[in-house]
Amino acid sequence: MSTEPAAPGASAPSAATSTLPAAGLQGKDAALVQAMFDRVARRYDLANAVLSLGQDRHWRRVTAAAAEPAGAIVLDVASGPGEVAVELLRRGARHVIAADLSLGMLREGLRRHPDPGRIGLSFVAADATQLPFADDSVDAVTICFGLRNVADPRRALGEFARVARPGARLVIAEFAAPTWRPFRRVYLEYLMKALPRLAEVVSSDPRAYTYLAESIRAWPDRATIAGWMRDTGWTGVEVKDLSGGIVAVHRGRLPGQRDAT
Numbered sequence: 001m002s003t004e005p006a007a008p009g010a011s012a013p014s015a016a017t018s019t020l021p022a023a024g025l026q027g028k029d030a031a032l033v034q035a036m037f038d039r040v041a042r043r044y045d046l047a048n049a050v051l052s053l054g055q056d057r058h059w060r061r062v063t064a065a066a067a068e069p070a071g072a073i074v075l076d077v078a079s080g081p082g083e084v085a086v087e088l089l090r091r092g093a094r095h096v097i098a099a100d101l102s103l104g105m106l107r108e109g110l111r112r113h114p115d116p117g118r119i120g121l122s123f124v125a126a127d128a129t130q131l132p133f134a135d136d137s138v139d140a141v142t143i144c145f146g147l148r149n150v151a152d153p154r155r156a157l158g159e160f161a162r163v164a165r166p167g168a169r170l171v172i173a174e175f176a177a178p179t180w181r182p183f184r185r186v187y188l189e190y191l192m193k194a195l196p197r198l199a200e201v202v203s204s205d206p207r208a209y210t211y212l213a214e215s216i217r218a219w220p221d222r223a224t225i226a227g228w229m230r231d232t233g234w235t236g237v238e239v240k241d242l243s244g245g246i247v248a249v250h251r252g253r254l255p256g257q258r259d260a261t
């Protein structure tokens, strides 16, 4: 498998533009999403660490562990520069395919891991709704803070079911609304007011964090995501809240026997 990112067929890189994609579920333009993540790639980790108050590494670790990756071939969709992928490898994955729409993110991943094949990692440019992989080809799929950005998330969930083997696991980590009301109020206040201001200091594209805040608010609740998973073939769906419900981790699996890994 190539370690050089090639442009995904579905969405050729657009001309550099600072137009933000639509934050709601409808009308998200993949080319604008791609361009926005290209712009934030450079200082992506610093911004995440600061804006999540240091929680982001914990969230990624929980996501990787929930995939039970030991011995498995795992597809990490919307991988960014590969933080979850590396965590999956640390937990014994046999091979991890880190797939992302943004060439900027993939380049950043290759800068950090110049010889990814040596550690069992491949970076692949791919759109979650049109994955360039064969049916039944991976043992588990993870997507961490990615699904909210995909133009058609239900179609992506169907694609994950297509490329995953019977019995494979899917783990989705995504921002959510805290369930405890007083905390929810404080959090939403932070999200809409403080986060975009903080981003001006730590991000290479602060406006992307206005998109982040708005897209989190527009993202459906836990039950809706679980319903999408069931509709696209995933069973045994369960959800676990992290950090007071700021993040929800959905997990499910495909019916059938998981192949020996």
Ligand SMILES: C[S@@+](CC[C@H](N)C(=O)[O-])C[C@H]1O[C@@H](n2cnc3c(N)ncnc32)[C@H](O)[C@@H]1O
Binding pocket: 030, 033, 034, 037, 060, 077, 078, 079, 080, 081, 082, 083, 084, 099, 100, 101, 102, 105, 126, 127, 128, 129, 143, 144, 145, 146, 149, 150, 151
């Ligand atoms: C917030 S980042 C998350 C990156 C990484 N998973 C992490 O936990 O740090 C979202 C990523 O989703 C990618 N993305 C957005 N839409 C996508 C799509 N349709 N297919 C694949 N990747 C996509 C973006 O390029 C970006 O790298």
